[in-house]
Amino acid sequence: MDEFVLALAARGVTDRWVGQQRAWVGGLLAFAQGPVWEVRPADVDGWLAGARERGAGTLTRGEMAQAVYRFYTFVEARHGRLVQEMTGRPVPRPVDEFNRPRRLARVGVRLPPSAWEAEALFQAWRAWLPRTQGRGSTSGAGVRREVSRRGGSWTLRACRL
Numbered sequence: 001m002d003e004f005v006l007a008l009a010a011r012g013v014t015d016r017w018v019g020q021q022r023a024w025v026g027g028l029l030a031f032a033q034g035p036v037w038e039v040r041p042a043d044v045d046g047w048l049a050g051a052r053e054r055g056a057g058t059l060t061r062g063e064m065a066q067a068v069y070r071f072y073t074f075v076e077a078r079h080g081r082l083v084q085e086m087t088g089r090p091v092p093r094p095v096d097e098f099n100r101p102r103r104l105a106r107v108g109v110r111l112p113p114s115a116w117e118a119e120a121l122f123q124a125w126r127a128w129l130p131r132t133q134g135r136g137s138t139s140g141a142g143v144r145r146e147v148s149r150r151g152g153s154w155t156l157r158a159c160r161l
Helices: 002-010 015-032 041-053 058-087 115-132 140-151 153-159
Strands: none
Touching: 002 015, 002 058, 015 041, 015 058, 041 058
């Protein structure tokens, strides 16, 4: 589990998100009461059903299943051969086509740009806008008007236009 957590942290995601992934995978393993290589789809079914009974929403259960899917993909990629040699069986896939959320591909992590990246974008945009003066709808005033119309006045303040 620790290697999985380190791999997630190396992706640059937040500690809170990594902690949630660890808690969900740990919760499944505690529910299954067995080693990683003995968890079955029925264990995931029961774990997710229990989460539903405790009030977890559809999106949360989808994220829980995605965390388990991600963990077992990691185990298979990094330790699949070792598990096969030790147990005589391949790494299981407890999240299968029957208990996988329908929109599993949409459940993921969105990493917003860093403050530095956002500032660099808006600085470049501010430098570019004056050169567009007098070019019809791409003029600075036209761009500001369009940004205000689409995003509201807070967008202009946030972009310092």
